[in-house]
Amino acid sequence: AKKQGKDRYEIFEPELQATFQAGLQLEADLRRAVVRHEFELRYQPIVHLRTGEITGLEALIRWQHPERGVIPPLDFIPLAEETGMIVPIGEWVLREACRQAATWNARRDSQHPLSVSVNLSAVQLDQPNLPAVVASALANSGLPATSLIIELTESLLVDHRDSTLHQLEQIKELGVRLAIDDFGTGYSSLAYLRRFPVDIIKIDKSFVDDVGDEPTAAALTMGIIQLGQALSLSTIAEGIEDKFQLTELTDGNCELGQGYYFAEPLTDIATDELLFPTGAS
Numbered sequence: 001a002k003k004q005g006k007d008r009y010e011i012f013e014p015e016l017q018a019t020f021q022a023g024l025q026l027e028a029d030l031r032r033a034v035v036r037h038e039f040e041l042r043y044q045p046i047v048h049l050r051t052g053e054i055t056g057l058e059a060l061i062r063w064q065h066p067e068r069g070v071i072p073p074l075d076f077i078p079l080a081e082e083t084g085m086i087v088p089i090g091e092w093v094l095r096e097a098c099r100q101a102a103t104w105n106a107r108r109d110s111q112h113p114l115s116v117s118v119n120l121s122a123v124q125l126d127q128p129n130l131p132a133v134v135a136s137a138l139a140n141s142g143l144p145a146t147s148l149i150i151e152l153t154e155s156l157l158v159d160h161r162d163s164t165l166h167q168l169e170q171i172k173e174l175g176v177r178l179a180i181d182d183f184g185t186g187y188s189s190l191a192y193l194r195r196f197p198v199d200i201i202k203i204d205k206s207f208v209d210d211v212g213d214e215p216t217a218a219a220l221t222m223g224i225i226q227l228g229q230a231l232s233l234s235t236i237a238e239g240i241e242d243k244f245q246l247t248e249l250t251d252g253n254c255e256l257g258q259g260y261y262f263a264e265p266l267t268d269i270a271t272d273e274l275l276f277p278t279g280a281s
């Protein structure tokens with residue numbers, strides 16, 4: 001039987017206990033990171049496939065840990081969601097991405113403003129003040145709502161609450177666009193397109209990976225693109241890594257894409273250099 005009280009750690013194997021303590025350490029570190037602002041954003045260009053023009057940037061968070069170096073989002077976002085810390089972290093991402101995009105757009109041809117895409121967690125969507133936070137991030141930065149895209153994963157929409165749809169509609173009323181991330185990986189993708197006010201479909205990397213060597217993946221990819229067209233939605237292919245994938249997707253009329261073939265997620269400084277080259281012109 002399990003022991004209770006102060007002896008309760010004895011139920012753990014030593015390795016389990018180590019994992020448990022590492023988890024507690026990570027949580028303490030994450031709390032400190034929120035206070036000390038140890039987060040940074042990377043920006044991955046989103047490219048118009050036919051012209052090669054950069055139309056937007058996806059903001060992707062990194063944790064600059066003082067001892068452990070850069071920690072990728074998948075290593076701390078789940079803990080941030082469990083502990084609720086994703087709320088202040090996510091709000092910072094939103095404000096910083098809007099601020100940075102507005103700064104870049106002020107230096108660009110006003111006819112071709114960049115959009116910025118921000119990933120949202122389900123926990124953030126459960127906050128009743130989310131529409132107000134989005135409105136405030138836009139107002140403070142001066143970024144037009146039409147330049148902000150909010151990315152939601154299918155898993156977020158799977159166990160949505162009744163309030164989710166209302167929250168999304170309020171955000172849409174601001175003029176913000178909504179994208180479904182990792183499209184095709186959930187088990188009722190099509191249902192979301194009816195229920196939620198979506199503007200953009202992001203074709204999951206797993207389809208793009210196999211578009212060249214697996215007929216089923218190629219057929220599904222082309223089907224998703226045609227579905228997007230039929231519903232007047234933009235399609236963004238994720239994780240394009242080679243020229244062949246680019247050609248297949250372009251020929252299949254996919255509008256936009258992102259991936260290492262074009263650029264990895266870049267620091268703000270590297271993004272600046274990409275958007276406003278200082279070298280010979």
Ligand code: C2E
Nearest residue numbers: 060061072073074093119120121239240241258259260265
């Ligand atoms: P995601 O939204 O699907 O983002 C795309 C991920 O694929 C990014 O990983 C990106 O670096 C990576 N990627 C892009 N192009 C390629 C490619 O050509 N090949 C390969 N192998 N990978 C590529 P990253 O930055 O590690 O982010 C992982 C996930 O963490 C994101 O997946 C997103 O779900 C989550 N995430 C990132 N930033 C945030 C954030 O600010 N808030 C929340 N809630 N989640 C975030």
Ligand code: CA
Nearest residue numbers: 058119151181
């Ligand atoms: Ca995303």
Ligand code: CA
Nearest residue numbers: 181182202238
């Ligand atoms: Ca994705």
Ligand code: CA
Nearest residue numbers: 209210211213
């Ligand atoms: Ca492959």
